Amino acid sequence: MAIDTNKCVGCADCVVACQTENNVPHGFSRDWIVENVAGTYPNLNMNFRSERCNHCDNAPCVRCCPTGASHIAEGGIVLVTHDDCIGCSACIESCPYDARYVHPDGYVDKCTFCIQRIDKGQNPACVDVCPTHCLHFGDLDNPNSEVSLALKNRKWYVLAPEAGTKPQLYFLT
Amino acid sequence: MKTRRQFIKISTAGAGVAALGLHSLKVKGLNLLGEENTEEPVSDEDMTATPTYCEVCFWKCAGWTYVDKKGRIRKIIGNKNDPHSNGRMCPRGTGGLGMYNDENRLKTPLIREEDDKGHQYFRKASWDEALNLVAANMNKLRKEHGPECMALFAHGTGGKIMSHLIKAYGSPNITAPSFAQCRGPREVGFFATYGEGVLSPERTDIRDTRCLVLIGSHIGENMHNGQIQEMSEAIDNGATIITVDPRYSTAASHSRYWLAIKPATDIALLLAWMHVIIEEELYDKAYVEKYTYGFGELKAHVKDKTPEWAYGITTIEPDVIRRTAREMAGAAPSVIVHPGRHVVWYGDDTQRSRAIAILNALLGSWGRRGGLYNPEKVHLPSYPHPPYPKPKRSWRDAFPKGKYKLASEVLTSGICDATIPNPEWDCHLRGWIVYGTNLMASLPDQKKTLQAIHSLDFLVVIDTMPMDITGYADVILPECTYLERYDILRDSPHREPYLALRMPAAKPKYETKPGWWIAKQLAHRLGLDDYFKWDNIEEMLEWQLKQKGSSLEEMKRIGVKKFHREYDDLYNLQNLEDCEFNTNTGKIELYSTELEEEGFDPFPDYTHHPEPPEGYYRLNYGRAPMHTFSRTVDNHNLWDLMKENKVWVNPKVADLWNLKNGQEVWLKNQDGIISIFPIKVRITERIRWDSVYMVHGFGQDNKKLTRAYGRGANDTHLISKVMEDPIMGGTGMRGNFVTFLKEAPANNRKEDKA
Ligand code: SF4
């Protein structure tokens, strides 16, 4: 997924759309907004980032999961099988992005890229709702996908590359 | 483990990312549907989608309400064929189901009672009893004082049917805060120039523009859906955005130029821009010659309004003024100097809007692609009814003859004045119906509002939520939310004419009823059945749709229908086509003969406005993308995103006062009015050192709003000074100044919150 920080307005529509799509309980969320401000008045810079699980290629949350509930599914999506999850929270400790939370029903939950939608060829709910069209979702292995092209033509960064997790959310600048 | 599970992580200025404010809410197993449930997502095919258009704000985006097999509303998704939403609702529209699910909703009709000890309370009543009581009061008032003593405050779609009722009853006093507290000066200023207003949604062709100029208009924080989407498209297309705002708004952060202007000096900048464009001969000569009136006078008027002159007033460097003027001219006619929406600032707002209108004319953007397009709406015939009775008097009679003559809509403040008994005016207004607008958060000068309310014989409030205004009602009629009702068709103007249908996705919860039903029931009790000859609204909609070659059945299927334009082209002045404007001269009036006739300045001029006294800061207010005024503050989904407003303070000011981030303070204004609840400090470089800022709509004082009660401060409460626009009666609200109280004042209600 690529996120265009030049266009995001921090409206959190992506957060609400995720909650209604995925029935996320009140008080929790799978995605969230970060506002960055730098400089002093009137020489300022600001952007917003819509963040969520990075679906890391080298996911510490998967490595440390004692039951195998956290796993990497087809297409590189990191998922938690609710029934196998014992709620030990080891994965929460290991995630450098704080992308996971304990669902009130005892299992650990996080962004699934709306797997139920992708399976049907739809975009994740956040991507389809974003009023600024700043979220792009697609296949990074396909060099001609919208995301691959965006990464080819634009500058981008990932979060906490030093953690070595090989995150798969790319922030376009 | 770090507790960072919160939605909006706000950073402190200058220091990259730092998360502030922790999410402490832990609701055991409650899902968004307000019930214990761990169900997996339901796929779209397993749900029924019914068409609606959103009522969380005035943009009225069309969408689909998805209902699962158990009849529960699961989500709201935009309708792809709708130009307001283009298939994408904004966060408030997406979270609109929080309005339906809100357990704090008004549930039954309520009637004010008093016990023997003089203690007043609300008693639950049946619809019959409540409607009979309202009708008895209205019948009595009509008989004893005349129907013109009744006023209606109406906001939103349902307000239209209430207006129909009140017109049939015989009163012309139908008002809404959207005029005198919002876009009125813009409509009057553009009308004086072009003989037409800007309308809603605004006729701005942002999608195709090459240069967008925003003057205090914080698109992105105000979530006017279509505009945000188009602004994003314009960014993709490489358009230049110029934002003029003393605050570093979201829009400013997306702009090539941010002009950090000194508050209250915008007209000086606009005049200097005109000066550059005229003196450097950058204006559209053919356009100006063919269409405009008074160019020579304008040239003389701005002769000495040099960028150097404006620099001393606005603090914007002359070079920046010149560069931005050239950018606009370079993009012309695909340039928009945006008229804004909430423009009641300093009392010279019609003149500022005029300056914006004139600048657009010099650039030749009105009627041009990428400028201001020529909108069209579907002309829907109304269901046949007898003519409305002719009112014998109106709110205007409470004022000297000719006052507010250019107010093209009824003034809320004028209604308040006409309600307060006055020896000069023997028949003050005595009954109000307030429909869907929380006057305590929308009208400045609360003292006057309350004085008017206390002068009333009776006050009826129709709403979905127990907002502050309901606390003053004699009778409260609970309406169901937009997701549970039919309403009139949406026929707003756009690039092409469209109709949109709203139909219920679920049965009204509790004992709530749709607005159309309430209006019809009252009409019956007032002997006005002839005005509501349909049995239910479906019959009325069906009739209207048939006139347009459609049907209810078709609209239920498609939600939104596009019609062909019947009048001029979308870009009707693109190639200098002939055009007669609806002004005195038939031209675009750079020089306003209408204003001159009424004794006002035919050209906008800069006037110096008062500045904050020592130790005080200008109170600036605005919007957050996840809330619509006070209407949404109790919506659980949106409350999750933003629970309270904070007062933005520049770090220098924070140092001076030794304020800490997150510290609670009370605000006191220039008239000694102190905020009822404390508000937390947000220290940020995004605000100037002479101003503070807060998001409007918070600090609600009704305990029934269990989530919103006492969260943050109510800016409206602190706006006691009104800078009235003499041209059209707009209530300028940006001339109020506040200081900080670090200790709880005597009127503090913080303890009540616990
Ligand atoms: S919906 Fe889009 S614009 Fe809004 S916060 Fe999310 S990513 Fe940003």
Ligand code: SF4
């Ligand atoms: S972001 Fe966190 S939860 Fe997601 S894959 Fe990476 S480590 Fe795991």
Ligand code: SF4
């Ligand atoms: S802009 Fe948002 S709140 Fe307003 S009508 Fe559209 S979806 Fe609803």
